[in-house]
Amino acid sequence: MxxxxxxxxxxxxxxxxxxxxxxxxxxxxxxxxxxxxxxxxxxxxxxxPRATHYAAPACHELRRAGLLDEIHSLGFVPNGVSWRKLDTTYLAGLDNTVPDNKDDSIVCLPxxxxxxxxxxxxxxxxxxxxxxxxxxxxxxxxxxxxxxxxxxxxxxxxxxxxxxxxxxxxxxxxxxxxxxxxxxxxxxxxxxxxxxxxxx
Ligand SMILES: Cc1cc2nc3c(=O)[nH]c(=O)nc-3n(C[C@H](O)[C@H](O)[C@H](O)COP(=O)(O)OP(=O)(O)OC[C@H]3O[C@@H](n4cnc5c(N)ncnc54)[C@H](O)[C@@H]3O)c2cc1C
The missing domain is CATH 3.50.50.60 (FAD/NAD(P)-binding domain)
Structure with a gap:
């Protein structure tokens, strides 16, 4: 508006x-x-805490704002994230080791x-x-x-x-x-x- x-x-x-x-x-x-x-x-x-991890599009914007280094220092970069049933059966997930994505890899921080x-x-x-x-x-x-x-x-x-x-x-x-x-x-x-x- x-x-x-x-x-x-x-x-x-x-x-x-x-x-x-x-x-x-x-x-x-x-x-x-x-x-x-x-x-x-x-x-x-x-x-x-709500969200736990941020995928590439969010990380791109967080990097643009100059925040990604501090987020990395407070959180961690996982190999991937997955959603599972209570008995640990895999439902879906994201691989975090894609070479093209390196700068905007998924990062975890509540x-x-x-x-x-x-x-x-x-x-x-x-x-x-x-x-x-x-x-x-x-x-x-x-x-x-x-x-x-x-x-x-x-x-x-x-x-x-x-x-x-x-x-x-x-x-x-x-x-x-x-x-x-x-x-x-x-x-x-x-x-x-x-x-x-x-x-x-
Ligand atoms: C349990 C859980 C886990 C999640 N995990 C992830 C995850 O791992 N990764 C991920 O990317 N996303 C995750 N999400 C989703 C993520 O939290 C949301 O996409 C994100 O919070 C949306 O952000 P937002 O700023 O658009 O809206 P919100 O976070 O909903 O913020 C909206 C704000 O507007 C304020 N507001 C509302 N109405 C008014 C009004 N009338 N006047 C003034 N203020 C108002 C609210 O108080 C609030 O502060 C998760 C969500 C939940 C609930």
């Missing part, structure tokens, strides 16, 4: 969601000096630790601001295209933030997607169900 005018104090981009997608995008934009505000409904970073790697890098970016405890209620743009807006429920109450661009990085139940497209969610649903969960 874009709009042509806003005030000089507004961020150029508002990113909704401080998951890995929102944080990494903010870092890449911040490294170019672009004013960014992340609005995140949680009070702080998600401390659930997601909450990866988030802190990105957050430490964001601390160095003066053009990026994170607003924790800001739940987005809706997004839109005014009829003249003068500004894009994001309505939030924040610790100071409900307010409207204006910007040039809004990026929805707010996950599977995205409020940004619902605000723009309603209940429509083009695509299809697999017959099989996959459940991913953290086990302690």
């Amino acid at each position: 874009t709009a042509s005018k806003n005030t000089t104090t507004d961020p150029w981009v508002i990113i909704v969601g401080a998951g890995p997608s929102g944080l990494l995008l903010a870092l890449l934009l911040g490294q170019k000096g672009i004013p960014v505000q992340i609005v995140e409904m949680a009070q702080g970073p998600d401390e659930q 997601l909450h630790k990866l988030a802190h790697v990105i957050l430490r890098a964001l601390d160095q970016q003066s053009s990026v601001h994170i607003s924790w405890g800001h739940r987005v209620l809706g997004v839109g743009q005014d009829d003249n295209g003068a500004s894009a807006w994001v309505d939030v429920d924040s610790p100071e109450g409900k307010k409207r933030l204006t910007t040039q661009y809004v990026v929805g990085c707010d996950g599977a139940n995205s409020q940004v997607r619902k605000s723009l497209f309603g209940r429509s969610f083009p695509g299809f649903t697999w017959d099989e169900q996959i459940v991913a969960t953290n086990v302690g």
Whole structure:
């Protein structure tokens, strides 16, 4: 979503969601000096481990952001990853020894630790601001295209933030997607169900 005018104090981009997608995008934009505000409904970073490993496309972006060396130092590079039944029967997997992939080999690091790697890098970016405890209620743009807006429920109450661009990085139940497209969610649903969960 874009709009042509806003005030000089507004961020150029508002990113909704401080998951890995929102944080990494903010870092890449911040490294170019672009004013960014992340609005995140949680009070702080998600401390659930969730993801364990990152495949080549993700590693390519993490390398581009200058984070891959630190991720390697905190995590490890496996020979491969696999999904198995409880009795260890092999279901599917990825080989991590493909020579063409060497620079972007799969790396393992729990997601909450990866988030802190990105957050430490964001601390160095003066053009990026994170607003924790800001739940987005809706997004839109005014009829003249003068500004894009994001309505939030924040610790100071409900307010409207204006910007040039809004990026929805707010996950599977995205409020940004619902605000723009309603209940429509083009695509299809697999017959099989996959459940991913953290086990302690
Ligand atoms: C158990 C488990 C294991 C996984 N393992 C892997 C793995 O090994 N490798 C891998 O690549 N992926 C894995 N995944 C998937 C991976 O975690 C997700 O793809 C990834 O977290 C998506 O990142 P995201 O930033 O797009 O969204 P999310 O991580 O969902 O972040 C969205 C953020 O938006 C915020 N938000 C939502 N709505 C609003 C709102 N209205 N206002 C403000 N903020 C809002 C949320 O609080 C959240 O912080 C796993 C997932 C799970 C659950």
